[in-house]
Amino acid sequence: MKKIISFALMACALFLNTACSDENVESRTPVASIQYDTNKTTLKVNESLVIDFTGVADLVAIYPGDDGHRYEKRDEMETGIAVNKNHFTYSYKAPGTYHVVCVASTFDTYMGGNLKQATCSFDVTVVDDETEFKDLYTTITPNTFYANKLGDDAWVLNLPTKQVYNGKDIKVNPKNQRIYYDMPSDSTLVFVDMSDADYQLLQNYSALSSAEQKALKNKVTTNKVRYNLSQDHVITVRSYAGTIKQYTLYCLIYPEFKTVTVNGVKGVLTRDAFNQDHQIYTFTLPAGTDVANAKIEYTLDGTGTFMIDGTEVVSGTTTNLAADKLSIERSSDANAQAKAVSNVEFVFKFQ
Numbered sequence: 001m002k003k004i005i006s007f008a009l010m011a012c013a014l015f016l017n018t019a020c021s022d023e024n025v026e027s028r029t030p031v032a033s034i035q036y037d038t039n040k041t042t043l044k045v046n047e048s049l050v051i052d053f054t055g056v057a058d059l060v061a062i063y064p065g066d067d068g069h070r071y072e073k074r075d076e077m078e079t080g081i082a083v084n085k086n087h088f089t090y091s092y093k094a095p096g097t098y099h100v101v102c103v104a105s106t107f108d109t110y111m112g113g114n115l116k117q118a119t120c121s122f123d124v125t126v127v128d129d130e131t132e133f134k135d136l137y138t139t140i141t142p143n144t145f146y147a148n149k150l151g152d153d154a155w156v157l158n159l160p161t162k163q164v165y166n167g168k169d170i171k172v173n174p175k176n177q178r179i180y181y182d183m184p185s186d187s188t189l190v191f192v193d194m195s196d197a198d199y200q201l202l203q204n205y206s207a208l209s210s211a212e213q214k215a216l217k218n219k220v221t222t223n224k225v226r227y228n229l230s231q232d233h234v235i236t237v238r239s240y241a242g243t244i245k246q247y248t249l250y251c252l253i254y255p256e257f258k259t260v261t262v263n264g265v266k267g268v269l270t271r272d273a274f275n276q277d278h279q280i281y282t283f284t285l286p287a288g289t290d291v292a293n294a295k296i297e298y299t300l301d302g303t304g305t306f307m308i309d310g311t312e313v314v315s316g317t318t319t320n321l322a323a324d325k326l327s328i329e330r331s332s333d334a335n336a337q338a339k340a341v342s343n344v345e346f347v348f349k350f351q
Contacts, residue, residue, distance in 0.1 A: 025109035031055035032104040032120040045128045045185045045240075046091045049100070053086040055118070057104035064090050065098030065124070072099070095128035095187075095240055128240035130185040136249065138177045138229060141165070143276065147249065150338055154248045158340040159229060161253060161301065164273035174230040174253065178223045187240035192221040194236050202238055232334060252340035255304035255330040257281065261297045262321060263289060267346070275343075279328075282347045291348050292320045304330040306344075321346055 033055030043049060053060045061080030063071035070078050080103055081090070092098065101121040108114040136147040136155050142165055147157040162169040179192060191198070201208060201216055208216070227233060233249045254277055260267045267281035285291070295318045298306060306313050307327045313319055326346060332338035 027106040027108045027114045027116050028056055030057050030104040030106045030116050030118040032102050032118040034102050034120060041122065042125045042127065043092065045093060045095060045126060045130055049090045049124060051088040053083055055104050058107050059105040061103045062088050063101040065100050066092055071101035092126040095126050098124045098126065100124055128185050128187050129243050130183060130188050131237045131239050131243050131245040134182040134184060136181050138179055140172055140177060153246065154250060154335065154338065156250045156252065156338045157229060158252050158254055160276045161256060162271060163276060164271050169271055175228045176226045177229045178225065179221060179227055180223055185240060189217065189220050189238040191219060191236045192227060193233055194219065199236065202236065202244060205238065206242060250332045250335060250338035252330055252332060252338065254340050254342045255328040256301050256342055258299045258301045262294050277341065278343050280345045280347055282349065284349045284351060287350045289350065292322045293318060294321050296321060300328065304328050
């Protein structure tokens with residue numbers, strides 16, 4: 001039925017395009033000719049297949065060869081996909097070998113009769129070797145905190161000590177949170193902090209019995225499991241094709257001042273509801289105070305370095321607090337490249 005409807009619609013379109021002409025031009029001989037990158041007949045899951053039609057046709061359709069779009073089953077209601085402006089892109093969501101068929105169709109100009117068709121085809125092999133995360137994150141109401149990729153085998157997740165919720169500063173508990181991830185393939189297995197014994201099993205996954213494979217799959221991380229996100233984690237990934245990769249997830253809390261004073265006056269912290277790394281400290285100082293030459297004294301809530309324009313400023317220093325770039329930087333003990341950087345803003349009021 002779908003096939004009949006498709007051709008009926010095509011006939012109507014051809015009729016509308018030629019209704020102003022009384023002449024009936026016989027259908028041309030269709031030529032199914034395409035161009036594609038022959039080096040791209042082996043694709044990854046979700047990688048785009050690109051085809052350009054270069055032949056002769058009134059209508060061009062591509063049967064990609066996956067379920068619902070197989071040319072050999074066109075009489076069983078599986079359909080092709082119309083090619084728009086002679087250009088076609090498609091991606092596969094599952095691994096396998098697919099038979100791609102291009103169908104070029106021509107019709108008589110008047111009323112769209114005398115259907116003629118020509119085909120050409122080739123095979124595409126799709127491999128599922130996905131081990132790269134698209135996103136890695138946690139959600140703590142009302143915010144979602146995304147990790148940032150660090151090099152090829154690490155991610156850095158930063159959390160605040162508190163966040164603004166309903167106009168109040170609410171303490172964040174990093175020790176009982178879920179880890180979420182987006183992976184291009186649903187077939188990829190993801191484990192958090194797997195044991196050495198399980199890692200050995202994973203390396204020999206193909207040789208395991210179905211029961212052993214099932215038992216290992218039951219240890220895949222899910223959003224029901226909670227983790228301590230104030231400490232680092234090792235995430236192990238195995239693709240459908242068997243590639244294994246490990247990542248370190250460095251978890252660092254944004255540093256902040258435990259106490260801070262300018263010329264002896266205490267600063268009051270205001271948090272940004274939308275930028276978790278932005279901290280605003282307000283100081284009410286005597287009129288005429290020169291903040292470009294003022295004394296700062298502070299303690300931090302943990303490890304970290306207070307920086308002004310990229311230079312460390314120790315507590316008790318007299319310096320320019322009207323400078324453009326103030327920050328507090330905290331680095332991982334395990335990897336100095338993994339950091340949490342709080343962007344600090346000093347606001348001065350005078351009375």
